[in-house]
Amino acid sequence: MTDEDLNTTVYYDDDADRSYIDDKTVAVLGYGSQGHAQSQNLADSGVDVIVGLREDSSSRAAAEADGLRVETPADAAAEADIVSMLVPDTVQPAVFEQIKDGLEAGDTLQFSHGFNIHYNQIRPPEDVDVTMVAPKSPGHLVRRNYEAGQGTPGLVAVYQNETGDAREEALAWAHAIGCTRAGVIETTFREETETDLFGEQAVLCGGMTALVREGYETLVDAGYSPEMAYFECLNELKLIVDLMYEGGLSNMWDSVSDTAEYGGLTRGDRIIDEHARERMEEVLEEVQDGTFAREWIAENQAGRPSYTQLKHAEETHEVEQVGEPLRDLFAWGEEEEAAEAAADD
Numbered sequence: 535m536t537d538e539d540l541n542t543t544v545y546y547d548d549d550a551d552r553s554y555i556d557d558k559t560v561a562v563l564g565y566g567s568q569g570h571a572q573s574q575n576l577a578d579s580g581v582d583v584i585v586g587l588r589e590d591s592s593s594r595a596a597a598e599a600d601g602l603r604v605e606t607p608a609d610a611a612a613e614a615d616i617v618s619m620l621v622p623d624t625v626q627p628a629v630f631e632q633i634k635d636g637l638e639a640g641d642t643l644q645f646s647h648g649f650n651i652h653y654n655q656i657r658p659p660e661d662v663d664v665t666m667v668a669p670k671s672p673g674h675l676v677r678r679n680y681e682a683g684q685g686t687p688g689l690v691a692v693y694q695n696e697t698g699d700a701r702e703e704a705l706a707w708a709h710a711i712g713c714t715r716a717g718v719i720e721t722t723f724r725e726e727t728e729t730d731l732f733g734e735q736a737v738l739c740g741g742m743t744a745l746v747r748e749g750y751e752t753l754v755d756a757g758y759s760p761e762m763a764y765f766e767c768l769n770e771l772k773l774i775v776d777l778m779y780e781g782g783l784s785n786m787w788d789s790v791s792d793t794a795e796y797g798g799l800t801r802g803d804r805i806i807d808e809h810a811r812e813r814m815e816e817v818l819e820e821v822q823d824g825t826f827a828r829e830w831i832a833e834n835q836a837g838r839p840s841y842t843q844l845k846h847a848e849e850t851h852e853v854e855q856v857g858e859p860l861r862d863l864f865a866w867g868e869e870e871e872a873a874e875a876a877a878d879d
């Protein structure tokens with residue numbers, strides 16, 4: 535397949551011009567999953583990086599031990615030409631208040647997720663560029679792939695292009711963190727935010743856990759052993775997902791038995807039926823019209839009462855009690871693999 539088969543623009547190393555970032559100073563605010571990975575990759579690519587962290591941040595020691603310069607978010611942003619917001623999304627509006635005076639005309643405010651811009655929780659000054667460079671992977675993989683000479687696929691988007699160079703600069707950043715080695719897809723803040731929220735709610739996190747819980751409970755309520763229910767409805771998911779990841783749905787159907795294939799093809803749509811589809815459309819509408827964003831912002835302002843309660847219910851569900859000792863039982867295989875890998879080094 536070539537890029538002509540794709541409905542979107544994909545950028546690679548050759549499309550990026552590092553001169554757009556090489557003589558600039560950049561600030562990475564936060565040293566968590568994305569912050570530690572992006573700042574170290576930038577530094578290893580020769581970019582002048584300052585990590586912005588609170589005076590009392592427990593991450594300061596880690597960033598300094600990794601050889602990076604650390605300042606407060608306000609000082610880092612004041613000195614930098616590009617400021618990347620890599621603190622948690624719920625914290626970003628407060629951090630923006632601390633750093634906004636350090637944004638000069640022509641500077642760039644950059645994100646790895648569009649929530650706060652798309653839902654107007656951060657209103658950037660009009661004379662700065664606003665961009666997104668979003669690796670499609672957790673930070674530890676962004677770092678590990680870079681160190682191995684490989685890349686992590688990513689997204690770029692431009693929300694404000696005051697200088698006219700916003701896209702070129704974002705691509706140079708994507709190059710410096712290794713994303714253009716794998717390919718970077720052009721998107722918008724709206725598309726990234728809405729598809730990310732819908733995907734995690736309806737399919738990846740929300741839909742999947744609900745499917746696992748309901749399947750588990752159906753078997754246990756019918757008298758089957760919790761251990762068998764755990765294996766069939768949770769543990770084996772990884773095998774199926776790995777097959778889909780490697781070669782799509784057909785690769786998975788080809789690898790399971792014909793019985794599993796016929797049973798799945800005839801029964802799957804009875805489980806996730808037209809009602810489930812209607813619920814998905816509702817959930818998407820709540821993402822699109824801002825209902826979800828308002829709810830989540832209010833939940834945070836109230837100290838997360840529902841979140842805490844739901845998290846507790848999930849943690850104490852029977853499938854969790856059953857799963858823990860079973861995972862320990864089967865962990866020997868992984869420990870052996872890890873020991874072998876270590877011996878190979």
Ligand code: NAD
Nearest residue numbers: 564565566567568569593620621622625646647671672673
């Ligand atoms: P994180 O939760 O891993 O880390 C955030 C860091 O911010 C902390 O380690 C700390 O250094 C700092 N921090 C935490 N609370 C703070 C506070 N109150 N004030 C100041 N600093 C504070 O965050 P993350 O998952 O790396 O997310 C950063 C951004 O990257 C978000 O916009 C997120 O949506 C986006 N993103 C994350 C991933 C991922 O897989 N984690 C993937 C793509 C995009």
Ligand code: MG
Nearest residue numbers: 611612614636
């Ligand atoms: Mg500045």
Ligand code: MG
Nearest residue numbers: 647730731734
């Ligand atoms: Mg998300």
Ligand code: MG
Nearest residue numbers: 730731733734
């Ligand atoms: Mg995501």
Ligand code: MG
Nearest residue numbers: 766770791794
């Ligand atoms: Mg089976």
